[in-house]
Amino acid sequence: MSQIYNTIEPNVINEETVRKALEEQSRDEAGQLAKREGIDFKDVTELQLSFKNILQIDNLWQFENLTKLQLDNNIIEKIEALESLVHLLWLDLSFNNIEVIEGLDTLVKLQDLSLYNNRISKIENMDALQDLQIFSIGKNNLDTLEDVIYLRRFKNLRTLNLLGNPLCDGEEYAPFTVAHLPELVYLDFKLVNDTMREAAILKYQYSTEPLKQAEAQALAQLEEEQAKQTELEYHKTAFVEYLNGSFLFESMYEEDAEAAKLASIPGVDDLLQEYRKEFVSVCENLFNYGLEQHEKREAEVSDFYGSLQEALTANQEQGRKIILEFENQNERTLDEIQNISSAEVAEAKLAEYSEDILQLSETLMTLEVQTADQLEELIKDFERNVADLVSTFIENVQRMMAQCRDLENRHHEKLLEISLNTLEKSVKNELDKDLPDDVRMFLVDKPTVVAAVTASHDIHLAKIASREGDILRSARHWQAAVTEKALQDEIDRNRSRFKEIIQYIENLQEEVENMEPVEPPE
Template identity: 40%
Template sequence: MSHYFIHFQPILTEDAVLKKAIIEESPQDVAELIAKMKGINLDEVSNLCLQYRNILKIDHLWECKSLTKLELNNNIIKKIEGLDCLINLTWLDLSFNNIEKIEGLESLRKLEVLNLSNNKIPVIENMDTLEKLTFFCFSNNLVGQLDNVLYLRTFKNLFTLNLLGNPVSEEDDYKLFIAAYFPNLNCLDYRYLNEKTKKEALIKYHYDLEKMKRDGLQMQQAAEAKQRQEAELQLHHDAFVEFLDGSYLFKDMFKDDPEADKLHYLPEVATLLHTFEHQMVELCVQLFEIGLAEHKRREAEVNSFFSGHSKAVPHYQLRASQILANFEQKHKERIEELQHLSEPELLKVKVTQCNDEIDLLCNNLMELDFQLVSQLEDIIKKLDTNISDMVVIFSETAQGTYPLLIYFFYCASTFAQCRDLEDDYNEKVREIAVATLEKVAKDKLEEDLPDDVRMLFTDKDTVMDALATGHDNHLLKINDRETQLVTRINTWKVTLIKGIQDTELKRSRMRISGIHRYMDYLREQLEELQ
């Protein structure tokens, strides 16, 4: 076991260690050949055995990208790390080490065999990405709860499991429990699970399995419902109309307004409030539906742009390839001719002609790139114009400044109408409040109101201040939501167009840089012949 090596000097998996291990594992004649080589290409190594080397830390494996099998057993490793680049690994042995936690395995999606036996790990966890796992050896660790073992049920391809030596393996009916909850398992603790054992396990845990199945189904349905809800909310957010498909804005207007709550005890105000809410919700829902429709239009326009883009670029690439292929064929012939020339003056003339051809190639490629840039600028400009028109129409529809003739049937002034509704509601409530103040002053109030409401109407200034404050707050909420919508949609438009322009500028610079590098290479090639 690993503790036998503690008296040795701990080492790391450095290049020298890796290469030494490769040489030692190779056949003798091959090893001798490798030893004489200047270096070993670690990227081509498929199997690596590093057992019994007193390794303390896993490191320097980023070059071993072709590795499929890695044996690090019987060392003094404390932490699973340094394996991120080993995306082709199918076999990993870390048994007989000092590991205390399962971690660092996220990138090993192809892993089929994992051996973590004889470590100090109390919990089976952090293996979600190992979907291809078929063999898991975890003997002589510290797992003490059967429920923790159920974590492995997600691995549908797991057919061999070894938990012997863990405290959990000492529990009553351990074998039947595993056989019941892992129906696809063929081998447990190095012993074959026969059909008799599996049937006995199913009978014993029938009700528990049914309950788990029901709970799992409910959890799945809840997760799917949550996912649908999140997707729907994301759609609303992308359309800039989140929380406009109901009474959210209306309720937000009256939130944290205790004086308004007192006014609502008046029967006439309660009726007004109900009508006000109905009208506000109707306006918001209309804007919400317009927003979703406009989002689809914008999305279609953006998709149309990228469709045009995807046609323009391949056409350019094809023409550039044809120009290069034609040039390279003739250039190769010219180079061969130059190689056979011995007269300096004639060679000089021919090299000048070759340089002229290179200049012509450069001009042709630059002209072709200019044409592509111009074409892309045109479709970007068209996208900018179309998206800007859509944004203006939707923003002004929401604000109430767009011509009524066009959006007459589509809530042509949502937030403006909301403000009108609030003004009308406030004016009517003010009239009711004044009448109520007069009744209270004359002691002619017939309504049975709570004491704090009745007390409110003994002071006219307090009532008027409450109404004014409430009115200002309500309009502020409407204005804030309007500003949020308009600001976000305009920011989205600017970010979209600028992002596309920046990307195309970067691509154009890369193409031009590539052209110049190729020209330099061709000219250097000619200089070597002189």
């Protein structure tokens, strides 16, 4: 505990503390205005709370756009309550009583972090700070050189200060750090020159090479996982995720408590393997069909928006041509009106010009109506094409899922037949091998056997039905979403275009109204 507690009362971060700090930050005219009219914490990007004797970080959640935060020279013991400061780039927690690095997981944009002069004994819990460029953690309790290795994960780290930690006392400190952090530019406020870097890398290559290999393997694994995730997302857009293999088949047996028992019956294992092979084949056919249909749907959407853009481009070009012709034609008219000495003639010309404006408005509105009609037809064709694609897709999915059910039904019949034959042999003590006790427990009578086999069958059918339902719902949801979006986009565009025309016409009319009346000659 800091000795300062004996002389000064610890403080907390409250609204009064924050407002006073903001007023102190802004002593200029803008600051005085903010003081009179109030400060919206959401607008604050920098906050300095240094030398406030703060014991606990709190009440900063409203500063959601903060990029720079100074909490140095306080008595803070724990890094906390910073979760909402997701835009923070610069954080100073130096000269406090912090013992553990924590509470930084959401600060993914942080570039500059100072924990100088605290009580930290281990570098940890900083994995989220991948943008970190400057890190100061000098004058703490770090005593293990291996702590430096943790910092290898920060590929953007260029400036590091560790000076004042016990680990710096040995002569190996500097070369070890430079060798293990080869991208460092500054270490402990000194430039890392090429000679020092090359010597350090050569000296510690025995320990850095395994690290490089491990990191390369980790990176390759990460890239592989990301590729798999990307592929899975693509399969989801085609509504056939986890159908490229035995996933569905295996899921039918995950919750089937009777399956393992039934598999122990002589002859069931061979039956199950044949069932699995045929079932997986149907699933893979469905998977490939789903990808093929996804490509067709994507092509349909692409063609639609291509046609839509062509129509809009033609409309825009025609509209610009009409306006340009109007402006060219009436530029001379406006000049003439300005120079006409006769008020009556000027008024006549203005009236004529006003009529031209109304005619322009009617022409532009008519063009927009024609365009809207054209796009409406395009959207209707698109809706029909999408409906046909989805309908065909659903029909074929249902057909293939029916194949899965047929396979399950046939397997159920054969399994029931084998199970009843085994029951009969068991009753007559004619079994060739001993069965597990849990299998013998339901091989007691026909109703028990039938119940066990039927329960297994019902679970399998329910899984098939559930997966089929997921696919159909996804397809129908996509159909509704893609057609509704096309329709709503056009409604929004049409409204926006009408507003543009009205605004343009009103500006022209206002220009006419504001023209100064012609003064008759004296």
